[in-house]
Amino acid sequence: xxxVRNWQLGRExxxxxxxxxxxxxLAFVFNTNRCIACQTCTMSCKSTWTFSxxxxxxxxxxxxxxxxxxxxxxxxxxxxxxxxxxxxxGQVWDAAARGGPYGVFRGMTVFEAAAKQGGKDVxxxxxxxxxxxxxxxxxxxxxxxxxxxxxxxxxxxxxxPQHTPWFFYLQRxxxxxxxxxxxxxxxxxxIYKRKEDGIVLIDQARCRGYRKCVEACPYKKSMFRLTTRTxxxxxxxxxxxxxxxxxxxxVPMEARCMxxxxxKIRLQGLVKVAADGTWAADRTHPLYFLVHVEKVALPLYPQxxxxxxxxxxxxxxxxxxxxxxxxxxxxxxAIERYRRPSRELLAVLxxxxxxxxxxFRYDIVEGxxxxxxxxxxxxxxxxxxxxxxxxxxxxxxVRVPVVEPFRERPARYPNSI
Amino acid sequence: xSGRTRRRAAVVAAVLLAALALQLLDVRLAASQSATLxxxxxxxxxxxDPWDAVWERSSSLDLALSxxxxxxxxxGTREALRARALHDGRRLFVLLEWRDATxxxxxxxxxxxxxxxxxxxxxxxxxxxxxxxxGSPTAIVNIWQWKAVWxxxxxxxxxxxVTSKPxxxxxxxxxxxxxxxxxxxxxxxxxxxxxxxxxxxxxxxGQYGTLTTAKEQPLGGVGVWRAGTWxxxxxxxxxxxxxxxxxxxxxxxxxxxxxxxxxxSAAERDGLKSVSQFFVIRPVTLPxxxxxxxxxxxxxxxxxxxxxxxxxxxLARSGWTPGRA
Numbered sequence: 001x002x003x004v005r006n007w008q009l010g011r012e013x014x015x016x017x018x019x020x021x022x023x024x025x026l027a028f029v030f031n032t033n034r035c036i037a038c039q040t041c042t043m044s045c046k047s048t049w050t051f052s053x054x055x056x057x058x059x060x061x062x063x064x065x066x067x068x069x070x071x072x073x074x075x076x077x078x079x080x081x082x083x084x085x086x087x088x089x090g091q092v093w094d095a096a097a098r099g100g101p102y103g104v105f106r107g108m109t110v111f112e113a114a115a116k117q118g119g120k121d122v123x124x125x126x127x128x129x130x131x132x133x134x135x136x137x138x139x140x141x142x143x144x145x146x147x148x149x150x151x152x153x154x155x156x157x158x159x160x161p162q163h164t165p166w167f168f169y170l171q172r173x174x175x176x177x178x179x180x181x182x183x184x185x186x187x188x189x190x191i192y193k194r195k196e197d198g199i200v201l202i203d204q205a206r207c208r209g210y211r212k213c214v215e216a217c218p219y220k221k222s223m224f225r226l227t228t229r230t231x232x233x234x235x236x237x238x239x240x241x242x243x244x245x246x247x248x249x250x251v252p253m254e255a256r257c258m259x260x261x262x263x264k265i266r267l268q269g270l271v272k273v274a275a276d277g278t279w280a281a282d283r284t285h286p287l288y289f290l291v292h293v294e295k296v297a298l299p300l301y302p303q304x305x306x307x308x309x310x311x312x313x314x315x316x317x318x319x320x321x322x323x324x325x326x327x328x329x330x331x332x333x334a335i336e337r338y339r340r341p342s343r344e345l346l347a348v349l350x351x352x353x354x355x356x357x358x359x360f361r362y363d364i365v366e367g368x369x370x371x372x373x374x375x376x377x378x379x380x381x382x383x384x385x386x387x388x389x390x391x392x393x394x395x396x397x398v399r400v401p402v403v404e405p406f407r408e409r410p411a412r413y414p415n416s417i
Numbered sequence: 418x419s420g421r422t423r424r425r426a427a428v429v430a431a432v433l434l435a436a437l438a439l440q441l442l443d444v445r446l447a448a449s450q451s452a453t454l455x456x457x458x459x460x461x462x463x464x465x466d467p468w469d470a471v472w473e474r475s476s477s478l479d480l481a482l483s484x485x486x487x488x489x490x491x492x493g494t495r496e497a498l499r500a501r502a503l504h505d506g507r508r509l510f511v512l513l514e515w516r517d518a519t520x521x522x523x524x525x526x527x528x529x530x531x532x533x534x535x536x537x538x539x540x541x542x543x544x545x546x547x548x549x550x551x552g553s554p555t556a557i558v559n560i561w562q563w564k565a566v567w568x569x570x571x572x573x574x575x576x577x578x579v580t581s582k583p584x585x586x587x588x589x590x591x592x593x594x595x596x597x598x599x600x601x602x603x604x605x606x607x608x609x610x611x612x613x614x615x616x617x618x619x620x621x622x623g624q625y626g627t628l629t630t631a632k633e634q635p636l637g638g639v640g641v642w643r644a645g646t647w648x649x650x651x652x653x654x655x656x657x658x659x660x661x662x663x664x665x666x667x668x669x670x671x672x673x674x675x676x677x678x679x680x681x682s683a684a685e686r687d688g689l690k691s692v693s694q695f696f697v698i699r700p701v702t703l704p705x706x707x708x709x710x711x712x713x714x715x716x717x718x719x720x721x722x723x724x725x726x727x728x729x730x731x732l733a734r735s736g737w738t739p740g741r742a
Contacts, residue, residue: 052598053578053590057527120491127684130526187490187687189626205604208628210687212490214527224527227576228601228609 001115004179007278008302008328010099014111016122016184021277025198026176026236027309028258028268029290029297031352033316033338035169035265037063037140041257045173048256049235054227057133060234061173061257067322068139071172072128075220076301079110080325082124083303086113091303095329101295102302102328109305110181110218123181123216133223143167161316161339161376168315171265173257174221174234175300175308176200178277182233185216197270198309199236207231218304241270241358243392251392252358264353269360270392277307284361286348286389287311294345296337298327313338340375347387347402355398359389370403453671453697454478456502457705462510467641467648472512474705475501480676482691487550488625493691495678504700509665510652511536511698513676520642521681522565525581530686531566533679534640534649538663538672540621549675549695551625559663560620560628563638563649565681567616576611616640617651621661625688633659655700671699 002018005011045061062071070076083091091107098104108116113124143165146154157165176193180200183191190206191213193199202213202222207230213222214231222233237255239245245253253259258268269287272280282288290297290311297311314323316335323331341349347364367384374380384403391397455476463469478500484493501512513534521532539547540557547556566575575581592598601609607618607630617638619631635657640649655665665672676693679685 051591053587053593054576054599056578056585056587114489118491119489122489127528129528133527185490187488187626188628204601204609205606206629207601207606208608208687209524211527212687225601226524226527226581227578227611228599228606229524229576230601230606230609232600 001111005277006109006179006305006307007100007276008102008299008307009109009305010097010102010104013109013179013305014115015179016111019277021178021273021275022193022195022198023273024196024270025178025273025279025309026241026268027271027287027291027311028173028266029287029311029313029352030171031265031297031313031349032168032170033265033313034263034352035063035171036263037065037169038262039063039137040260040262041171041266044256044260045234048237050232052227054225055232057130057136058223058225058232059136060221060223061171062136063169063171064137065140065142065167066170066318066326067144067167068142069137069170070139071136072132072220073135073138074132075128075218076326078126079124079218079301079304082126083108083110083113086116086124093303093324093329101292102298102330105303105328107303109303110216111179111184111305121212121216122185123218125181125185125215125218127211127215128220141167162319163317166318168318170300170312172219172221172300173255173310174200174236175219175306175310176234176236177309178307179305181216181218181304181306182213182222185212186210187212194238197236197238197241198273199238199241200233201235201238202231202233204228204230204232218301218306219308247356249357251395253356254358258353259356261353267352267359269358284363286351286359286362289344289348289362294337294342295330296334296341296345298330298334301326302328340378340380343381343383343385346382347385350387350400350402351389351398354400355389357391357397359397360392361390361394363388363390367402452478452695453699454500454502454674455703456504456509456511456698456700457703458506458701459503459705460505462503462505462508462652464637464650464652465639467512467639467650468643471503471705472501475503475512477501478696480693480696482676482678482693485550485677485688485690485692488688490688492683492689493678493685494680494683495691498676498678498693500674500676500696500698502698502700503705504655504665504667506667507654508652509655509698509700510650511674513647513649513651513678515647515678516645517642517647517680518645519680519682520565520647522569522642523575523581524566525575528684530681530684531564531679532642532647532681533562533564533686534647535560535562535677536651537561537675537677540661541657541664542660546673546695549692551622551628554623557621557623557661559661560622561617561636561638561651561653562620563617563640563651565616565640565642565647567613567618568640570613571616574611576609619653619659619662631659631661635659635662665698665700667700668702669699671697674698 001014003012004015004019006013041061050058087108095103110123114121145152154165190203209229240253243250254268258266274280297313299308365386370384371382386401389398480498499514503510538559543556545556547558552558596603617636619636622628637652673695677690679690
């Protein structure tokens with residue numbers, strides 16, 4: 001075990017390998033507030049990568065309804081329970097402590113908990129059964145009932161800012177973690193993280209199907225294929241990220257699940273990584289801006305310790321304790337900033353899913369003031385700015401207005417196209 | 418010579434006589450333990466039936482196993498193993514036998530694991546004794562692994578969902594048959610081969626985490642589970658031309674060997690295994706004969722002695738003394 005720096009936890013932690021960071025890291029932001037769970041992402045991934053025999057129960061991308069849904073069933077509850085059992089009462093954040101953007105996590109990661117339990121395994125985990133991998137959309141659209149009365153109708157349910165009955169959609173793909181548990185747990189060293197983009201891959205020539213990665217990945221995004229007896233996982237659509245897709249014009253392109261998002265909730269890119277593993281300052285990179293400047297997007301279950309590279313804008317109607325367990329102590333601030341977005345944030349939010357090409361830089365062309373109102377009792381102003389996204393080569397990839405143009409069809413053409 | 422000295426001399430003489438008889442008869446008492454397993458000569462070893470009677474004529478060695486605890490994942494639940502060996506002048510045969518209540522020979526679910534067994538030898542090219550734990554970069558080990566599921570594969574195509582999940586249904590598998598959509602297979606990964614015919618695999622390793630399938634597969638093997646006991650037979654030519662393989666000579670000092678077992682129903686695979694210490698497999702020129710049970714061997718030794726002593730006593734009582742006719 002080596003000591004590595006996990007900036008999301010604000011501290012050092014134990015990991016099987018010494019620190020070695022990629023030059024760039026594949027990362028993404030999902031805006032859970034916008035998702036309609038249409039599963040277009042899920043099907044686009046399925047029809048690209050996992051349509052073959054032996055991959056029937058394999059969904060590299062899935063969208064589950066929280067709190068009851070989960071693929072595999074209850075994956076996060078199971079992992080959190082294991083950690084709680086390993087460190088009863090100790091899985092807490094110290095949000096006020098100086099260390100990282102979310103304070104310091106004082107509890108145990110999956111690696112530290114495994115070490116505490118005698119080091120039988122590299123990471124604390126479990127192997128989901130066939131039944132748990134089936135019914136991937138179990139619990140769909142199922143809201144919690146009123147307190148103490150599950151399933152009952154809640155007459156006082158629709159109250160802001162936090163609803164009593166609630167659910168939300170959680171979009172999940174492999175997080176291409178900075179400290180992947182799958183990689184650490186592979187006894188064959190068949191899993192590797194690419195230096196050029198941080199994508200985590202399983203070498204299909206070396207894998208012997210031991211399924212230690214399936215057990216170890218706390219997000220359960222490593223999956224076993226019965227027909228080849230090897231494990232497979234999300235490949236980050238690496239041919240597209242490499243710019244080898246014929247449509248990409250030689251520049252990095254978003255993954256299929258990102259590019260097909262109907263709800264425009266997804267934004268994926270490559271961020272520069274500094275020598276210490278943190279994101280190198282890149283003020284006008286949309287992902288850097290969302291994660292490190294506005295801090296409106298938060299990592300999924302950062303306390304597991306793998307430093308996931310998927311970030312989520314938390315759903316604003318969900319009770320905060322639930323969200324804090326899932327996204328850490330930055331939830332309150334993130335939601336507040338999202339509800340009353342700054343002029344720049346509102347512009348950057350328009351970039352989601354507007355082009356297949358990855359955006360490496362944005363620029364804002366200022367427009368006139370169009371609205372003055374109050375949000376949460378505080379004044380808020382809206383401007384008709386335009387945001388411009390640039391690809392890897394600095395070419396304009398997309399230009400989107402903050403205020404959509406509004407055109408009224410003349411009465412004499414009521415039904416014409 | 419005093420009476421006490423005479424009695425001591427008689428006991429020593431009797432022990433030496435018994436030892437000489439055991440040696441001349443090449444009798445190894447079944448209850449004894451030795452770290453060397455002699456592979457005697459037998460021309461009639463069956464390569465299809467590890468329960469064949471020929472194995473009653475082989476030497477055997479009982480090995481105590483312990484859980485692998487050096488590197489994660491750690492574990493292993495099997496406690497004992499009996500090894501036997503024979504050779505026919507051209508090939509070495511090693512038979513492993515162990516108790517296992519369940520025959521785990523199918524991987525038909527994501528949490529199903531196979532029973533397995535392996536033998537480990539230093540590569541012929543290795544001068545130093547390799548570490549027991551998968552060798553080292555300077556001391557390569559040769560591993561022979563057998564898996565129960567590969568045994569099943571030879572009989573039915575488990576690598577089809579219609580076989581492993583008979584109630585599953587799919588309308589269509591697009592591009593079925595294009596190798597790129599089963600990448601492990603396209604890359605020639607032996608564990609992914611749909612047309613596997615041998616239940617054994619020849620591998621090389623130079624430290625844990627480096628186990629690699631050998632280019633050539635000179636190994637033979639067969640395993641049969643019967644009433645709670647596995648018998649798995651490995652065989653290979655005594656000599657191998659492949660770099661990284663072990664090599665065996667008849668009449669030499671023998672070759673270091675270690676064995677490992679995996680129990681599928683305990684989810685054992687990889688480092689989750691039970692391992693023996695090193696023992697020696699030594700092919701010898703002596704032909705395989707039936708091993709004598711302890712009391713049979715004891716009778717062979719003790720009966721002539723009893724007759725001799727009894728006769729002498731009878732003669733002494735009857736007044737006869739040596740030198741007096």
